[in-house]
Amino acid sequence: MKNVWTIFRTDMLHIRSSVIALIIAIGLILMPSFYAWFNIYANWDPYDSTGDMKVAVANSDKGYQGDLLPAKVNMGDQVSNALRANDSLDWTFVNEDKAKSGVESGEYYAAIVIPEDFSTDLFSLLNEGTADSGKTDKTKARQAQLVYYSNPKKNPIGSTVTDQGASTVRQQISDTLTSSVAQTAAGTLDSVASYLDTDQSARSISALSANLRRQSADLSDAADLASSYAGLADSAASLLDASGKSMERTKRSLQSSTVDMDGITGKLGDASTSIDRVNANMADGLDSAANAFDNVGDNAEEALGKPAAGSANTAAALRAISTNRIRPMIASLTQYRNTLVSIRETLHTEPAKAAIDRAIADVDRTLKRLNATDTKINDAADQAEAKGQAINDSGKDIAAQAQASAQSIRDLNKSYQDNVVATLSGVTDSAKRTGTDAKALVDETTSALADVTGRTDGSGSAGALTNIKELTANIDTAHDTLLEQSKKLGETADKLDEAMASGGVEEVRKLLSQPTDTIALAMTTPVTTKRIAVYPIANNGSAMTPFYTLLAIWVGAMFLSIILKANVSDRISAALDRPRPWQLYLGRGLTFVAFSLAQTTVLGLGDLLYLRAQATDPLLFMLCLWWSSLVSSMLVYTLAAVFNTVGKAICAALMVSQIAGIGGTFPVEMLPGVFRQLYPYLPFSHGITALREAVGGFYGNVYWEQMGRMGIYLVVALLIGFTLYTPVTRAMAKTSTLISSTMAMN
Incomplete structure (x- = not known):
């Protein structure tokens, strides 16, 4: 290691001994800092200066x-x-x-x-x-x-x-x-709030609830009325059907006077309202039944006055009168009586019930007489069969009984008008006071009834019966709809009462008592976004510090490879004690690392102390910079020392690819596919990730994991230097000689 330190100490002494070399060395140390600081400061808060x-x-x-x-x-x-x-x-x-x-x-x-x-x-x-x-x-x-x-x-x-x-x-x-629309709406709500502050609001709501319940009851009565008229229409149809059959039977068998069915049909179209039409239908039915019974007496008397030879036919004719004409009328009047009983059950006042009771009593008396007439006719038929001769006295008795029954039926018409119509008209007047929905439904029923009765255009009792059946169906529909509307009004009244009891109006008053501007803001911006920065960074400059600082370190390493000699000169080697290749490699490598660490120290301290860039942990911030400086300087130096000019070109390509592919300014996901594939293998990507941890905040062991991955590139650089320094350097010497021979390239 003595030779390694000798090379490093010699390099430092030579630089210090020359003023020019010293100035260049200082420039090498400061240049990366200026590059980083200018860029960081320029990006400190650019969107705050768009006013120009x-x-x-x-x-x-x-x-x-x-x-x-x-x-x-x-x-x-x-x-x-x-x-x-x-x-x-x-x-x-x-x-x-x-x-x-x-x-x-x-x-x-x-x-x-x-x-x-x-x-x-x-x-x-x-x-x-x-x-x-x-x-x-x-x-x-x-x-x-x-x-x-x-x-x-x-x-x-x-x-x-x-x-x-x-x-x-x-x-x-x-x-x-x-905002304009919301202000208008809020002003309206403010008026509502002012009204709710008065006692009149509570009284108005209570009155509204009472009115709704009253209208609900009226609609229910109207529904009951509709159901009653449906029953009356069925009774009228039954009476018309029975009387029509009686008249037709008289025409075919006894060839006597016929009943004018066209007149009956015409009467059905004379009503001015739907209720009058139902009443007219009922009156016509009763009149037709009375007329039919007039003919029953005449026909029975004529049959009983025949000679003895026709006694069998006389009995058959009498039974036919009973079966086809009297009993259908009894059934129709019985149906009418049942309808009156149903109407009585829906009434709420005693006078109305008493009137219907009188009508029921009149029907009972008529039914009693009809049954008596039917009994006498059947008894006469039995006598005719037994004696085999005409029974003139019985014929006169039956005729008188039939006339009495006919008059009783006519009396029913007056009873119907005095008792039934008068009673139901009172209910109708109450129903007319209901709301818009009830009125519309009654109008619809009236139109349907007018259409039914208006179509009895001389087609006989069959057409009238068909129309009355359609009338009944429409009234049933009106009944169901009226009940439904009555139920809805009742439910609305219940909700109003519940709101008053639970203090709902007070809650509305509190809500609307807020300032108009507050309500308008809530209407125009019902949703706002609350931004929570998980790792807050003070400004854009601090966010860009990791990128420009690491880039400056790599730029500084590139300048070192250009200005400093990567290989030890022969004169320095001669002064060493039998130097080995790895000693020469490490000796000059220490010089590269020393300059790079000096660059990085000035750069990092300037970021923290001069620019005041954010750092969650300043010590780990500097440690990451030093470690990145060691890795980048050794990698650049190794490539330049081993591969000479070609190695420097490789360093330039590596740095350019890292600038574009590490996601320094744009997210990696926004970059083209080739850069996204290169990103995990670039040393710059691991350095910037670790430095961002030190700036914004730490998550788990991400910082140390990225630091460890950067160490892999240091190991790779040392392996290349130790194994390839001597053989590749000798081979590249020839290449360097050829390049120098061009007299234009170094």
Whole structure:
């Protein structure tokens, strides 16, 4: 090792003995620091100095005025005023032509042009456009556009900064519009809050709840009414069907007078409202049944007056009258009675129930007479079969009974009008006081009923029956819908009462009592981002310190390989005691390492003490720099010493590839694929990772792992130096001689 130290001491003495050499040595030590410091300081906080970058703004907006927004609004002027108060860029306000020419000449980094129809397009949702056909078209909403001109040729980073400025303008416009709408909405909420502060609000809510419950009850009554009318319509249809069959039977068998079914059908179309039509249908049904019973008596008396030879036919005719005409009427009146019973169950007042009870009693008396008539006809038929002769006395008795039954049926019509119609009309009047939904549904039912009764156009009782069935189906639908709406109103009233009981109104009052600006801000910016830096770094300069500091170390090592001689001269070798090749290699290597460590010490202390770059642990920061300096200087020296000129070229290529491939300025993932593949194998990548740990903060053993990986390159350099120094140096000597012979290259 004596020869190694002799070479190192001799090199230092020779440099110190020459003033020029000493100046060059000092320059070698300081040069990497100046390179790093200038770059770090230049990147210390560049985005804080964008206020001097000129960006032209040309406002050609003519404004907007429409029916929904009668006051003229010029968003271009508002944007310009907002930019005048913004100092992030040097906004220069010119006309459109000067803005464009200024970007082309390089006077401005960029230009933002607000077109003349900017406000019109911005408020197009509030405006009625005109389609190509000349007709009003409300659907042509247009997106307002800003025209942005940039000049990347002037400066690529400047173009990126001005792009951000254009985004700021766009965001400013969006915030202005949203804020205006939010302020208006917040003002409305403030009015609501003021109202909630008064006692009148509680009384109004209570009154609203009571009204809702009352309307719910009215809708429920209307539903019950609809169901009742459906039953009445079914009874009317049954009576019409029974009386129609009776008239048809009279026409075919006894050839007597027929009942005018067209008249019945005509009566169905005379009603002015849907309820009147149902009532008319019922009255017509009862009248038809009474007329049919008038004919029943005549037909029975005629059949009983036939000679004895026709007794068998007389009995058959009598039974046919009972089966086909009287019993269907009994069934129809029974159905009518059941309907009245159902109506009574839905009523809530005693007078109304008493009226329906009277109607039921009238029906019972009529049914009793019809059953008595039916019994007498069947008894007469039995006598005719037994005696084999006509029974004139029975015929007169039956005729009288039939006339009494017919009159009883006619009395039912008056009973229906006096008791049933009068009672249900009272419920109808209550139903008319319900809300809009109930009215719409009743109107729909009325229209359906009018359509049904209006279509009885002389087609006989069959057409009337078909229409009445459709009427019944529509009334059933109305019943279901009314019940549903009644339930919804009841639920709404329950929720209002619950809110009042639980203090919900008080909660709303507290919410709306906040300042209008606060509510508007919450509406315009419902979501904000809370930025938490896991490893906070004070400024951009500190963040760039690892890259530029390590790069300066490698640059310093490259300068050393150019200025210092990589091989020991023959004169120095002659003064040594039988030097070996590895001693010569290490001796000059110590000189390289000493200069590199001196460069790094000045560089690192300048970063910490002069620039005040951030360092979580200054000692580990310096240790990483020294270790990187040792690795880089030995690697560069070994390549230059072993491979001479070719080795220096390899060092230059290695440094260039590391600058592009280590992700110093851009993330590695943004680099081309070839650099991403090289990244793990470059010594610079491990050094910068370790140094970033010392600057921003440590995670696990990342720092020491990266330091250990850098040591691999030191081992590789020493292996190359110890094994190849002598044989390769001799071979490269011939190459160096050939290069020197060109008289132009060294």
